[in-house]
Amino acid sequence: MSLQIENLSVYYQTLKGDVHALEDITLDVKLGEIMGLAGESGCGKTTLCQSLIYLNPPMKYMTGRVMLNGNELPIWDAEKMNQHRFRDISIIPQYAMNALNPIRKIGPMIRDLLTSKKVDYKDRLPELKHRLDVVNLPHDVLGMYPFELSGGMKQRMVMVLSTLLDPTLLIADEITSALDVASQKAVSELLVKFLDEGCCKSAIFITHDISILYQIANTITVMYAGYLAEKASTETIIHSPRHPYTKLLIASLPKIGVKYSEKHLKGIPGHPPLLLNPPIGCRFRDRCPLAFEKCTEVPPFVEIEKDHFIACWREGSHA
Amino acid sequence: MKRYLLRKILIYLLTFFIAVTIDWMIPRFMPGDPIRNMLTRVSVSSNATAIQQMYDYYSHLFGLDLPLWQQYLNFWKSLFQGDLGISTYLFPTPVIDVIKRAVPYDIFLLLPAILLSWYAGNKFGAVAARSKRLDNTITPLSYILNATPYMWLGILLSWFFGIILGIFPIAGAYSYSLQPSFSWKFIGSVLHHWFLPFLSLFMVEFGGQAIGMRNMIIYELEADYSHYLGTLGAPQKLIRNYAFRNAILPQVTGLALKLGTIVAGALVTEVVFSYPGIGYLLLAAIQNQDYFLIQGCFLFIIVGVLIANFAIDIIYVLIDPRTRRGMTGETS
Numbered sequence: 001m002s003l004q005i006e007n008l009s010v011y012y013q014t015l016k017g018d019v020h021a022l023e024d025i026t027l028d029v030k031l032g033e034i035m036g037l038a039g040e041s042g043c044g045k046t047t048l049c050q051s052l053i054y055l056n057p058p059m060k061y062m063t064g065r066v067m068l069n070g071n072e073l074p075i076w077d078a079e080k081m082n083q084h085r086f087r088d089i090s091i092i093p094q095y096a097m098n099a100l101n102p103i104r105k106i107g108p109m110i111r112d113l114l115t116s117k118k119v120d121y122k123d124r125l126p127e128l129k130h131r132l133d134v135v136n137l138p139h140d141v142l143g144m145y146p147f148e149l150s151g152g153m154k155q156r157m158v159m160v161l162s163t164l165l166d167p168t169l170l171i172a173d174e175i176t177s178a179l180d181v182a183s184q185k186a187v188s189e190l191l192v193k194f195l196d197e198g199c200c201k202s203a204i205f206i207t208h209d210i211s212i213l214y215q216i217a218n219t220i221t222v223m224y225a226g227y228l229a230e231k232a233s234t235e236t237i238i239h240s241p242r243h244p245y246t247k248l249l250i251a252s253l254p255k256i257g258v259k260y261s262e263k264h265l266k267g268i269p270g271h272p273p274l275l276l277n278p279p280i281g282c283r284f285r286d287r288c289p290l291a292f293e294k295c296t297e298v299p300p301f302v303e304i305e306k307d308h309f310i311a312c313w314r315e316g317s318h319a
Numbered sequence: 320m321k322r323y324l325l326r327k328i329l330i331y332l333l334t335f336f337i338a339v340t341i342d343w344m345i346p347r348f349m350p351g352d353p354i355r356n357m358l359t360r361v362s363v364s365s366n367a368t369a370i371q372q373m374y375d376y377y378s379h380l381f382g383l384d385l386p387l388w389q390q391y392l393n394f395w396k397s398l399f400q401g402d403l404g405i406s407t408y409l410f411p412t413p414v415i416d417v418i419k420r421a422v423p424y425d426i427f428l429l430l431p432a433i434l435l436s437w438y439a440g441n442k443f444g445a446v447a448a449r450s451k452r453l454d455n456t457i458t459p460l461s462y463i464l465n466a467t468p469y470m471w472l473g474i475l476l477s478w479f480f481g482i483i484l485g486i487f488p489i490a491g492a493y494s495y496s497l498q499p500s501f502s503w504k505f506i507g508s509v510l511h512h513w514f515l516p517f518l519s520l521f522m523v524e525f526g527g528q529a530i531g532m533r534n535m536i537i538y539e540l541e542a543d544y545s546h547y548l549g550t551l552g553a554p555q556k557l558i559r560n561y562a563f564r565n566a567i568l569p570q571v572t573g574l575a576l577k578l579g580t581i582v583a584g585a586l587v588t589e590v591v592f593s594y595p596g597i598g599y600l601l602l603a604a605i606q607n608q609d610y611f612l613i614q615g616c617f618l619f620i621i622v623g624v625l626i627a628n629f630a631i632d633i634i635y636v637l638i639d640p641r642t643r644r645g646m647t648g649e650t651s
Contacts, residue, residue, distance in 0.1 A: 054550040085552030093550065098543035101561045103568075103640055113548065116557050145640045162551070 002202040003029040003052075003169050008064030010051040018060070020275045021047045023226045025064065026301055029169065029202050034195060036213030036234070037206045038249075039223035040272060045206045046094065048223070049171040051075060053089050069168055086117060090167035090200070094174045096158040100146040107142030110161060117165070124164065131160045134197065135190055152183055159190065163199040170200035176212055184209075188216045210253060214238055219307070222246050225272045225283035228301050232308040242304065242315045245284050282313070290314050320636075327632055331625055338625075342617040343394050346610040347387070353608040354378050357407045360607070381407065381611075394614075403618065404611030408604060414615035417600065422582060422619070424492050425596040428513060429581045432520035437574050440528025445563055447529065448536035458533060464526030473519045473591035480515055487515045490593035516592040520585060524577075531573065535566035568639050572631055579627025583620040 005027040012019040022044050029035045037045050047059070052075060055061055061076040068088055074080040093099055101109055110128070111121040129139050135156040146154060155175065163170055172191055176184040194200055205217055213220050213234060220237040222229045222245065230243040241247045248268045254260065270287035273279050279286070281296040288295070294313040301311040354377045358370060378384040381404070382393055397404065403414040443461075447453045464472075481489035493499070493508040539545060539562035548558045586598035593599070597616055604612035635642050 050550075054546075056549070082552040082554070085550060087552075091550050093543070093547055095543040095547075099547035101544045101548075101565070103565055103638075104561065105640075112557055113551060113553055116554050117552065147641050158547075 002031045002033070002069060003027075004067040005052075006065050006067075008048075008051070008066065009062035010047060010055065011060045011062055012047075013058045013060050014276070016276055018276075020278050021059075021226050022051065023278075024298075024301075025228055027221065027228065027231065029204060031168075031201050032195065033218045034192065034203045034205055034216055036210075036217030036220040037204055037223065038208060038210050038213060038220060039229075040208060042225075042272060042275075043223045044226045045208075045223055046173055047226075049091065049173055049204060049206060052169075053081075053085055053091050053171065054078075055081075086113075086162075086167065087165045088167055089169045089171070090162045090165070091171040091173060092155075092159050092162045092175050094177070096155040096175060097151050097178070099158050100154065102146055105143055105145055106149075106157060110142070110164070113161075114164075119165065128160070128164060131164070131199065134193065135160055152179070155179075155187065156190070159187075159194070163194055166199060166201075168201045170194070170203045172203060172205045174206055174208075176207060176209065184212060185215070188212050192216050210238070210250070222249065225278065226275055227283060227298075228309070228311060229284070230308075230310045230312075232310075236308055242308070243310050243312050244288050244290050244314065282311075323636075327629065331629055335621065335625055338621045339398070339618065340391075342614055342621060343391060345617070346608070346613045349605075349608060351608050353407045353610050354381065354383065356608045357410060381405070383610075398618075403615040406604075406609055406612045408607040408609035408612055414611045417612060418597065418615055418619060421595060421597045421600045424594060425581055425583075425585075425598070427509075428516055428588070428594065428596060429520070429585060430578075432517050432524060433574070433577045433581070436521045436524035437528050437570070437577075440525045441532045441567065441570055443525070444529040444532025444534075445536050445559075445566070448533045448540070449559065454533070457529065461526040461529040461533075464522050465530060467523065469519070469523055470587050470591060472523065473516075473588060476515055476519050477592060488512050489515070492595050512594075516585075516588045516594050519591075520588055528570070528573075532566060532570060535569060536562055539563075539565045568635075571634060571638065575627045575631040575634065576624070579624040580620065582623040583616075 005025050008022060008025040009020075010022040012021050025048060037048070039045050051059060051061070052066060052073070055075050056078060066073045066075050068084070073084055073089070100106060104112070114121045114124060128142075132139055132141065137153060137156055137160070141149060141153065141157060146157075149157060159175075170191075175191075176187055179187060188205075191203060191205065195203060205213065207213060210220070217234050219231060220234050221231040222237070222243065224245050230237065230241060230246045232241075237246060238250060241250050245268075248266075252266050252268060254265060268287055273283055273286065280298075282288070282291070282299050285291045285295045292313070297313075299311045299313050301309055303309050304315060354374055357377065358373060375384070382390060385393070401415070403418075406412050406414050406417050409417055440461075443453075443457060447457045477487075477489040480487040488494070488511060492512050493505060494512070497505050497508055499505060536559075540558070542562075542565075545558050545562055548561070583597060583601075585596070586602060588594065589596045589598040590602060597619065600612065601616045603609075604616060
């Protein structure tokens with residue numbers, strides 16, 4: 001078991017009060033697993049991953065603990081976390097295109113960073129060069145400034161840099177969002193390759209594009225408004241989802257062979273609730289076609305079949 | 320690189336030409352007449368024909384009786400011969416000598432004020448950006464200093480230190496009882512007179528630099544690359560170091576531009592403290608319609624600003640790699 005999250009709650013502090021962005025998250029990611037994390041904008045995907053690696057204000061740690069390889073991560077302590085960041089847990093950020101210091105050459109920048117982590121740059125250089133080959137970047141990039149690279153090159157450079165110390169867990173935060181379809185496929189395949197080469201031991205792949213997850217993820221976790229809705233193997237989520245939100249989400253995907261000029265693409269009516277003063281009970285209640293009285297209580301996230309978790313009163317053992 | 324430099328030099332030459340032309344035009348657009356002004360000042364005679372004769376004589380001497388286009392060509396011709404003309408206000412001293420006498424005071428006053436305030440302001444701003452307590456004390460103080468009408472601050476300083484405490488003189492560059500010489504007494508007197516104008520300039524500049532640096536550092540610390548380093552667990556020292564190096568770039572531009580205006584003097588300072596620099600001179604020249612002295616002063620300012628700008632262009636290529644990108648292309 002690589003990553004275990006237990007009852008993690010993280011809020012955002014604002015002048016108007018706390019925004020309940022993450023509520024009572026309990027989740028495992030196994031070694032060798034690529035877990036896809038899906039959900040619409042603002043559902044807490046990025047907050048979840050940020051809080052695992054860099055929980056800084058206005059984010060506020062509330063409850064819960066995070067174990068990585070059996071050791072607890074001190075995610076609430078910014079200083080103590082420093083020794084785990086990059087080595088044990090690393091991230092390819094959403095803003096990979098702007099992630100490099102614009103006025104420092106890439107090689108010296110990596111040297112600065114490694115030296116500050118007490119890693120010898122020279123020792124790591126052969127491996128760094130090998131990985132540049134893997135992502136198909138020339139070795140010359142180390143002597144270049146970030147602005148001399150194209151957007152795609154910068155992103156691959158950041159992928160190499162983020163995984164340079166072979167972290168146990170790699171978080172890929174919307175890394176395909178800004179790319180065209182062909183590059184999306186190439187980048188997501190690179191991530192799989194990284195896992196195969198041992199550059200990281202497990203990965204969380206955040207996206208709102210389920211079709212990419214179908215190609216690379218072993219399991220998919222669906223979030224809704226700060227809660228986990230459902231987690232299961234990719235096959236199960238795509239073909240036999242149980243949570244009403246997942247069902248509607250999957251149903252809204254375009255299908256091959258259907259002409260959407262004749263038939264409207266289906267969506268889910270309504271909007272996710274505001275998390276400043278979230279509604280009591282299941283947060284999907286207002287949009288859920290199956291909602292009933294019981295839904296005014298928060299449904300627990302329970303295992304209904306092996307490795308299939310769901311938070312819904314209509315499904316599983318409570319139904 | 321060569322092409323870049325050539326383009327730059329060409330642009331600077333063109334700018335020089337246009338600026339100097341405007342410099343020639345401005346005094347001539349002023350109402351009034353320098354010769355008449357000069358004659359009234361010395362009030363030679365009340366005889367109208369005698370005045371007319373002298374007027375014609377001096378007009379001819381200064382070449383002001385020629386058509387404008389001829390004057391303009393003559394102006395360029397003598398400029399290339401290093402001749403800036405003769406001051407009508409301080410007749411018959413050549414303009415170049417008048418300026419030569421004033422420039423050392425400007426450099427002596429402004430160079431330390433600008434350099435020290437830049438250095439101290441940036442240091443302070445960078446520290447204030449990461450310390451809540453300093454940010455709550457120094458930053459408002461900087462804003463107050465920077466927003467203070469400079470003239471008022473100058474008068475306040477000279478009133479307090481000069482009149483109330485009586486520890487600093489309030490006018491001149493050295494004691495009126497001394498003759499310039501290389502004696503300790505004279506140097507001491509110069510420093511004594513220098514301190515108040517220096518302090519007033521330093522204070523105002525310091526405030527501006529500190530605010531600028533603080534804001535830039537905070538902006539850079541919020542930038543994506545700083546955040547990325549943070550998520551990779553880089554120590555604060557490295558992140559701040561990178562932020563500082565990014566934040567200093569616009570500050571360098573500011574410094575170079577300020578250095579370029581050194582020869583222009585600090586008009587208000589020099590007026591408030593009766594300090595005999597170019598600023599003081601320029602005011603006197605304008606009041607007396609001294610075409611040649613005005614032209615001369617402005618010429619120094621133009622050359623100073625252009626050289627400073629050219630220096631920034633070169634320095635920027637060295638310190639900011641991004642400017643090197645388009646250097647070989649058309650758009651540099």
